[in-house]
Amino acid sequence: MKQKLYILLFSLFAGVLSVQAASMAQADSAYIAGNYQQAAQQYQTLIDNGMQGVDLYYNAGNAYFRMGKIADAIIQYERALRLDATHADAKHNLAFAQAMTVDKIDPVGTIFLVNWWKACYRLASADTWAYASVGLFLLCLVCITVFVFGKSIAWRKTGFSIAIVALLFTIITALCASSRNAEVTDTSVAIIYVPTVTTKS
Numbered sequence: 001m002k003q004k005l006y007i008l009l010f011s012l013f014a015g016v017l018s019v020q021a022a023s024m025a026q027a028d029s030a031y032i033a034g035n036y037q038q039a040a041q042q043y044q045t046l047i048d049n050g051m052q053g054v055d056l057y058y059n060a061g062n063a064y065f066r067m068g069k070i071a072d073a074i075i076q077y078e079r080a081l082r083l084d085a086t087h088a089d090a091k092h093n094l095a096f097a098q099a100m101t102v103d104k105i106d107p108v109g110t111i112f113l114v115n116w117w118k119a120c121y122r123l124a125s126a127d128t129w130a131y132a133s134v135g136l137f138l139l140c141l142v143c144i145t146v147f148v149f150g151k152s153i154a155w156r157k158t159g160f161s162i163a164i165v166a167l168l169f170t171i172i173t174a175l176c177a178s179s180r181n182a183e184v185t186d187t188s189v190a191i192i193y194v195p196t197v198t199t200k201s
Contacts, residue, residue, distance in 0.1 A: 024056065031059060036066040043076075054084045061090070065097055073097045082184045085122035118183075121176040126184060129177035133170050140166035 027042035043060035061076030077094035080087055121129065143166060146159030 024051075027063075028059065031063055036063045039063040040067060040069075040072075052083070054080045054087055054090070057083070058087065058090050058093075061093060061097075065093065070097050070100050074101075083125070117179070121179045121183075124176070124180070126177050126181035129173050129180055133173035133177055136166045136170040136173060140170055 023042060023046055027039045027046070030036075030042060031039035040060060040063035043056060043063060046056060047060065057076045057080035061073045061080065064070075064076060065073035074094060074097050077090050077097060080090040081094065084090075124132075140163050143159040143163035147156050147163060150156040150159055
């Protein structure tokens with residue numbers, strides 16, 4: 001009975017993936033054909049249905065940009081960069097789209113250490129940092145075991161030294177994972193669509 005249930009769930013999951021892949025291919029074809037409105041609608045449908053991906057957001061941004069919907073394009077480029085901060089084309093297109101906005105608002109500057117930390121944790125995804133942290137923690141445990149149960153002084157010293165270094169890097173990679181995840185899930189910024197907005201300072 002459980003096996004049939006697993007097969008059914010796997011079939012449904014595979015079916016959803018194949019439908020999403022087909023829809024993505026249709027949207028890509030519409031974009032290549034110059035039908036940007038249809039492509040944007042299909043990309044947006046995929047996004048609304050919970051699909052995520054750097055290429056999906058980047059392609060949606062391009063379709064919106066071609067239609068002259070600069071705010072929508074900026075949103076999609078920023079979503080792509082949240083998943084992959086090193087995506088050069090998305091960075092370039094985002095800068096180009098931001099240059100076309102009516103109000104040029106310069107972001108508040110940050111100190112060197114903040115920029116350096118952001119550059120560090122953006123080198124990988126939150127999942128990659130988390131896997132690295134778990135791996136380093138396991139290495140730390142192995143080295144502690146060698147330190148406690150090692151028969152020679154040399155083995156015990158080596159185990160202790162590597163355990164300290166592994167623990168240090170476990171903490172650093174865990175912080176990178178946390179920072180990267182916080183950045184990806186941050187909802188404190190917004191893109192304004194209306195021509196004028198009243199704000200309070």
